[in-house]
Amino acid sequence: MRPSPRSRWSPRGGARGAAAAPAPGEPVDLRSDTVTLPTEAMRRAMAEAEVGDDVLDGDPTMRELEERVAGLLGAADALWTPTGSMANLIALMSRLGRGDSFLAPQGAHVLDFELGTAAWLAGGMPRPLPHDAGPGKVTASAVRRAAADDGFYASLRPVLLCLENTHNSAGGTVTAPEEHASVAAAARAARLSVHLDGARLWNAAVALGVPPGALTVGADTVAVCLSKGLGAPVGSVVAGSAEFVEYARRLRKMLGGGVRQGGVLAAAGLVALEDIDRLAEDHDLATRLAAGLRERGWRVREPQTNIVLVDVADVRGTIAAFAEAGVRAGAIAGKLRLMTHRDVGDKHIKAALDRIGEVGPSSTGSPGGPAPLPRTALGG
Numbered sequence: 001m002r003p004s005p006r007s008r009w010s011p012r013g014g015a016r017g018a019a020a021a022p023a024p025g026e027p028v029d030l031r032s033d034t035v036t037l038p039t040e041a042m043r044r045a046m047a048e049a050e051v052g053d054d055v056l057d058g059d060p061t062m063r064e065l066e067e068r069v070a071g072l073l074g075a076a077d078a079l080w081t082p083t084g085s086m087a088n089l090i091a092l093m094s095r096l097g098r099g100d101s102f103l104a105p106q107g108a109h110v111l112d113f114e115l116g117t118a119a120w121l122a123g124g125m126p127r128p129l130p131h132d133a134g135p136g137k138v139t140a141s142a143v144r145r146a147a148a149d150d151g152f153y154a155s156l157r158p159v160l161l162c163l164e165n166t167h168n169s170a171g172g173t174v175t176a177p178e179e180h181a182s183v184a185a186a187a188r189a190a191r192l193s194v195h196l197d198g199a200r201l202w203n204a205a206v207a208l209g210v211p212p213g214a215l216t217v218g219a220d221t222v223a224v225c226l227s228k229g230l231g232a233p234v235g236s237v238v239a240g241s242a243e244f245v246e247y248a249r250r251l252r253k254m255l256g257g258g259v260r261q262g263g264v265l266a267a268a269g270l271v272a273l274e275d276i277d278r279l280a281e282d283h284d285l286a287t288r289l290a291a292g293l294r295e296r297g298w299r300v301r302e303p304q305t306n307i308v309l310v311d312v313a314d315v316r317g318t319i320a321a322f323a324e325a326g327v328r329a330g331a332i333a334g335k336l337r338l339m340t341h342r343d344v345g346d347k348h349i350k351a352a353l354d355r356i357g358e359v360g361p362s363s364t365g366s367p368g369g370p371a372p373l374p375r376t377a378l379g380g
């Protein structure tokens, strides 16, 4: 089955339309929640956006978006960035220097999927922490241990903890407010700053039924994505104190991320923010997808949000077999990754399960067992 052109867009909004069943030759794209196409409402808002020059003296629509996100996150201020990687990098650059180290849960995006920029641009030596508190989660005691500065002049100085909620490579796992707060408090007591990579913080908030601001307690800086589950074509935001944002604006310019009439992009982000609650549908569909796969003999992690991880012996082979059957999948941390998003509905999941049913776990090498593990995360 051939992939359909990526730019296909129907004016009904929701790209191909989550409500309609996929056409017979049309693949069901579950590689990432970043594959969504902008809705009609987003395109209209972009066309009609009030704009200025955000590098010169400000753009009203960008400002509105930044203020809105700062409010949602309980932060004093916020700054738009073109990507989540830049949002994280700005937060890390604002805190790290040569000779410093930073802690992050194993498999974190800042460790594995940002080309090591935390080290070679922000200057901090990464120190991965085990998931002692469950998938994607670290314990306060591990933070305390790792944060201990031995005072020796030749030792790295731990200065920052970077958390991730939801944790992507662990399978979209959610950290609850009290867990987050106690780990953040342990870091602060050890005089570490705390950055929260909340690319999918919206998913965590919806899964827990709490406002996003309940998940940022004790964090100095927070990064969120508008272009994942929320479906904006582009945009992330990094939030923190007013002083942080003032410095972050300089760092963003340094990295080439200052944009002029950015309101055109921010307008889509504002529309995206109206749809946070809709993420519950993605989570339901992920649960249904996982159940259907399990019924068909696949070894599936129970999803907590919109990410379904499948243990397979041959990740590459399974991706190819799925693609052949008309289902596009990705890989992360040596597992098959399927993600639900706003451009797929229950008919897509049903179609995906029917198509995968023809593949079957045994035809791609039975689940489990040793296998070469590609480390490619498709679509972040």
Ligand SMILES: *Cc1c(COP(=O)(O)O)cnc(C)c1O
Pocket: 082, 083, 084, 085, 086, 088, 109, 110, 164, 166, 167, 168, 197, 199, 200, 225, 236, 379, 380
């Ligand atoms: C996608 C993602 C990012 C940012 O990715 P960009 O592609 O640079 O926008 C950051 N953190 C996590 C956990 C992510 O999944």
